[in-house]
Amino acid sequence: MSDKRIYHIIIGSKAFFDLNLPEFGGQDDVHGFLELVKLSDAYKQNNINIECNAQILFLKNDNYHGIVDAAHDRLGALIEELTASNAEIYIHNPPKVLYDFLKSQHSRGIIELSVLTQKYSINKKASEFAINIKEISEKIIGQEEAINEISKSLWYLTTVKRTKPYVIMLYGNSSLGKTELVREIADKFFDGKFCEKHLSMFKNNNYSDYFFGDAPNRKSLGYDLLERESNLIFFDELDKCPEYFYSAFYTLFDNVLFKDSNYDVDVSGALIVLTSNYHSEEEMKKNLGLPIFYRIDKFIHFNDFSCNTIHDIVLNEILSRKEEYQDRLTPEIIYAMVSTMISTQGENARTIKNKVQQVVEELLFKDALNSIDGVYSDREEPLPRSFRASFTEDESHPHEN
Template identity: 70%
Template sequence: MEDKRKYHIIIGSKGYFDMNLPEFTEDDVVDDFLELVKISDTAKQNRLMLDQHADILTIKNNSYHGIVEAAHDRLGPLIEELTTDDAEIYIHNPPSVLKEYLENQKERSLIELDIVSEKYEIKRDSDVFVNKIKEISLHIFGQQTAIEEISKSLWYLTTVKRSKPYVIMLYGNSSLGKTELVREIAEKFFGGKYLEKHLSMFKNNNYSEYFFGDAPNRRSLGYDLLERESNLIFFDELDKCPEHFFSAFYTLFDNVQFRDATYDVDVSGTVIILTSNYHTKEEMQKQLGLPIFYRIDKAIHFDDFSCETIYKIVQNEILERKDEYIDKLTPDMVYAAVSPLILTSGENARTIKYKVQQVIEELLFQEIHEKMKCK
């Protein structure tokens, strides 16, 4: 019987890849792709034949970044050069060019190939759902309407079978709890795991390679989506992202497959949460443009804090930091000093944290300040 290489493609997070590797014995010699490439390159430079071929080869997803760009077009033949005819090869999140090459080889009965993909689920228990939403409400102040609206979306997603990504926009002034709500949702419904990208960092054309995967030996959005640990994706501050990157989002929001120049990713069932500082839907529509705006399934506004909410946040901030100052101060002392500085409207979480910080520092410094004056 003719020897055939046996390829095992494992698509998902690093943990999923490791979990799907067999338990190798002490007698098994397991070679790493990148290390073997280095050995092969050294041999070629010295005009020597490669005398080490792998019986078992693992190819981790970051290995593709360790080879020159030109080598990506011949990844399949390169693997063959490095392995024996009956080798077992375990491949993590292969680029499209390698996956297509192997599928073609399988169709021609030249290799054996199996593919496993990580499954992402959201909990579908109604009692658990209710309790989780109640817990979120305890941690997010002054945004009951927003919590109720996102609860409707989450319940919809736990009830139906939806393939296309579901896109939610959280909008309103800064520091009102948008990011905190996303993290609470991640913690309560997705095991604390989510893919997070801060779009304010992507300021110029130098980042086009990330969004569109133009350079196969560099990290890209497709690479990160393949490696995600859950189906929750968080893009923070979409309003800060240059609009020439928006075409990447058209594809991501509107299809079950996301393709860039290097990777092909199944994004079915994903929950994509965006945040922005737009004040109204009309402003959002004007600034984003209709192609993006109409790909958003739900836009949820975050209200400015009421006087009552500001009071609750001040008290919460003081009590949460009690361990810092309890040997010298009491929460009542801190509140008495900070309350004259707090406005009845226009405050947000950031301004409140800043004012509480300044008051604690000032109160603690008073003791040493008196000693300094005495000297």
């Protein structure tokens, strides 16, 4: 056994860290970092002269948030105080101050050090590409042009070796399928995993610590990016993000290494998808500014829904909820009522969903009242055959133009 401390740095998601911890079996001398810190503090407070000399210690990334700021400056020394001189120590996503300390100790031959980093990939199976895109197009209705453009980008990313992040802006009115598209890309090309941040939540400069890092015992963008589970990074509603945070994005979009005050993050090969409610590229230039505009690789516009698209989405929404009402209502009855509330233009997925919800609630309530009273005379008359034709036996594709 080594006469030095052996440090294993594991960089990546929490699942990756747990996966790469060895099976400790029934060993008694295995301790979590925070558990040992609390135990050591309790001994000192009660003047108990017992040293904590763990043989095996593991330090998860959220453990850094459980100690005071001052302790971070001597985190390496604190670990040494808590472990035996030949201990084995597993560290998840160390902040710079700890990482630099360990690298210095290793260069001087004081410790042994290994680093294991999670590797991220995109689904590069050419045989599955066309099938995946077809399935995406079936889910994102009425955005054929956008699907075509995203297909080009995905094909590019699955066939070339790229190190710099690839940045796409999806723009257009709200509730047209932008967020849904990102989720479908995650599902088909990134094993359903992605790092998601809603920028509308960051309203003022109080969030500067998150974007640029500050106190080491608080979360930051660097911290979250280090523990991401895939190389798909999604920033929703960039137009809602205050301008003074943009410099963080300059660094992220332009480099393979993103740095804040506490972490260095490898983002090579990442697909970064942005959304906004801007209506044109000129509007984006004006509001985002040229420095960030020219760091975006591709802009994909989402069109407002056409009359036919609105019709298809209404039908899909009704049929997708069939389990809620099938014992009491029919799709035809719901469609007859909701169609009087739907406009031929200006609707989006959210307004359609809300109107269908309203109709389902109203009809179910009416059905309950009728059941109590034993009165069914005010039920809607059967719909004409032309309406019924919209609801085919293949309910996954109720209408084709």
